[in-house]
Amino acid sequence: MSCSPSPEWISIRCFTECYCAICGVVFGGLVFKNAAEVAGDQEPLNLGGREYGYDPETISPQDAMWIRYVHVVGYVPASNTNFISGPGLFDTDGNIILDPRDIDNRKLPKQVNYVCYQFVPDATTVYPVHWPCYKIFARVLYPTAKDPVSQIDLADFESILSSWADGVCGLEIETRTASQRGGNCNL
Secondary structure (H helix, E strand, O other): OOOOOOOOEEEEEEEOOOOOOOOOEEEEOOOOHHHHHOOOOOOEEEEEEEEOOOOOOOOOOOHHHHHEEEEEEEEOOOOOEEEEOOOOOEEOOEEEEEEOHHHHOOOOOOOOEEEEEEOOHHHHHHHHHHHHHHHHHHHOOOOOOOHHHHOOOOHHHHHHHHHHOOEOOOOOOOOHHHHOOOOOOOO
């Protein structure tokens, strides 16, 4: 998605790649192999010695659509409130664009400068998550709750993410994606 958001859309500056704070997987579309690549008749996409692409017979593009959608967790100091946004998409320009038609996104202050993972003066740092990852996280923390998502203390969750943030492009935790980035956040 590359668009020029209208003023009511909230645009959050990220980087070339933006990772889920829970699972570490990059937002955006997945690369799927074509029939010739699956059959072995054609070389698949290879970047840095690593083969890329999912077999569409194993996981369909429709089944993987959820990975495109971004929610952000953050804290707005002016109102002393923590939040989790409604859905948005990561665009090709390196921004998360929150859909203004979503009720949770309409509640967010529009005049705030939101940035992903960075600590910037006069900006609100947010942490992107996949909604299914957030739901699994809640279910692990509150396995017997009827509605585990409603049990998450957003202030505590945002505080934990903030304490792990490297202030540049991600969280300081050991993950495979962190080692793939090699410390370069593609700024």
